[in-house]
Amino acid sequence: MDFSHVELSYQDQKFLDETRAFIDKHVTDEVLARQLEFGENFDEQVHLALGEAGYLASDWKAETDGGFSPVRRRIFALEIARAHTPWYHWGTTSVVARLVQQFGAPELAGKVVPGVLSGEIRLCLGYTEPEGGSDVATCKTRAVRDGDAWVINGSKMFTSNAQNARYVFLLTNTDPQGPKHKNLTMFLVPLDSPGIEIQGIRTLDGDRTNIVYYSDVRVDDLHRIGEVNGGWTVMRAALDSEHGMVDPEDHGLQYIAAMAGHGDVMAEVVDTVAALVAKVDDRSVKYRLGRAVARMEAALSTPGMFGRVAIAQTMRDIAPDLMDILGAASALPTDAPSAASDGAAEHLYRLSLPLGIYGGTLEVFRNMIAQHALGLGRPHYG
Numbered sequence: 001m002d003f004s005h006v007e008l009s010y011q012d013q014k015f016l017d018e019t020r021a022f023i024d025k026h027v028t029d030e031v032l033a034r035q036l037e038f039g040e041n042f043d044e045q046v047h048l049a050l051g052e053a054g055y056l057a058s059d060w061k062a063e064t065d066g067g068f069s070p071v072r073r074r075i076f077a078l079e080i081a082r083a084h085t086p087w088y089h090w091g092t093t094s095v096v097a098r099l100v101q102q103f104g105a106p107e108l109a110g111k112v113v114p115g116v117l118s119g120e121i122r123l124c125l126g127y128t129e130p131e132g133g134s135d136v137a138t139c140k141t142r143a144v145r146d147g148d149a150w151v152i153n154g155s156k157m158f159t160s161n162a163q164n165a166r167y168v169f170l171l172t173n174t175d176p177q178g179p180k181h182k183n184l185t186m187f188l189v190p191l192d193s194p195g196i197e198i199q200g201i202r203t204l205d206g207d208r209t210n211i212v213y214y215s216d217v218r219v220d221d222l223h224r225i226g227e228v229n230g231g232w233t234v235m236r237a238a239l240d241s242e243h244g245m246v247d248p249e250d251h252g253l254q255y256i257a258a259m260a261g262h263g264d265v266m267a268e269v270v271d272t273v274a275a276l277v278a279k280v281d282d283r284s285v286k287y288r289l290g291r292a293v294a295r296m297e298a299a300l301s302t303p304g305m306f307g308r309v310a311i312a313q314t315m316r317d318i319a320p321d322l323m324d325i326l327g328a329a330s331a332l333p334t335d336a337p338s339a340a341s342d343g344a345a346e347h348l349y350r351l352s353l354p355l356g357i358y359g360g361t362l363e364v365f366r367n368m369i370a371q372h373a374l375g376l377g378r379p380h381y382g
């Protein structure tokens, strides 16, 4: 691993200054207060401003197509994180837009991609069902062909950001009698279609997600992404990206693991707590803080699937230590009078639980590491 300092050129320093000023202007105290209250991880005005200023397009495109250079991509990611910008769902939108371009009809991609880059169109993921999400291929939501259209019935659990999205990237079963993994078809379903009902759910860490019901929803065949019963090929590409199973690039500037942005959140909380207890002369405090810092640094330096597990597990392990170091007031949430560290350690604790679930649970990731990275064969549950 290369830990050398990146010297910014004059132009890149200017880009950093402009980006920081732009984010400071748009990610206001009101935006952050709304995020705290509603937990949407999305703010339309901020998103549209990022689109209008060209940041979304530059982030989405490869450098050879006019996108950010690796240095600017890194600067942009760090500045977005530094400001706590509520925009986690950009990740979902940009991945799905790529899949639409790769596997969808050119006519559909031509309609969707420009809107994604301007910020007006957002895309969400409809994989998980109420009866289970880890084995997504057991999907029961049905799509039945009817002339040039499809009729969809079923329900999806945890469709995050559906309330702010134009389309859902929906996994359906198009052949219930067919062999597993060969009976699935993907669609990009307009969320304003008749028959769709979105119900909000708040999670433990205060975020909003949704359960979405589909009752006789008609969608044109143009909205099919990939082959009929060939949905697993599309899903595999989507899941590889979500799981961080993409090849690292030579420059070493990109995030090295999926969910590494959450690692930045953890690092910020550790720094905050360290600053607060810096002068406390207590060996136990020093020991626990030192252990938390060492664990955090190791997690942030761990790549790929290993890093995804390390970040979430470390967050789960060190958050209670950080709260203990701060004392009883650390149990008070952000904005409560007398909350220690303004509730940051308490929030980290609550965040660490869903973080080990969404995008695949830690247990499932550990199995994937054992099976695919370490070659230990399929797990036996007997």
Ligand SMILES: Cc1cc2nc3c(=O)[nH]c(=O)nc-3n(C[C@H](O)[C@H](O)[C@H](O)COP(=O)(O)OP(=O)(O)OC[C@H]3O[C@@H](n4cnc5c(N)ncnc54)[C@H](O)[C@@H]3O)c2cc1C
Pocket: 124, 125, 126, 127, 128, 129, 130, 131, 132, 133, 134, 135, 157, 158, 159, 160, 161, 203, 207, 209, 354, 357, 358, 359, 360, 361, 362, 363, 364, 367
């Ligand atoms: C806040 C939040 C946001 C989410 N957003 C989205 C979204 O936008 N779109 C979407 O489609 N999904 C989303 N999800 C769903 C998420 O991907 C699933 O929750 C996750 O994949 C686990 O599925 P499940 O909750 O159905 O648990 P289950 O699959 O029912 O698992 C239950 C328990 O069994 C364990 N388990 C299951 N299978 C195995 C196995 N093979 N080996 C060992 N242990 C196993 C799990 O680790 C877990 O502890 C979100 C979830 C959360 C919490």
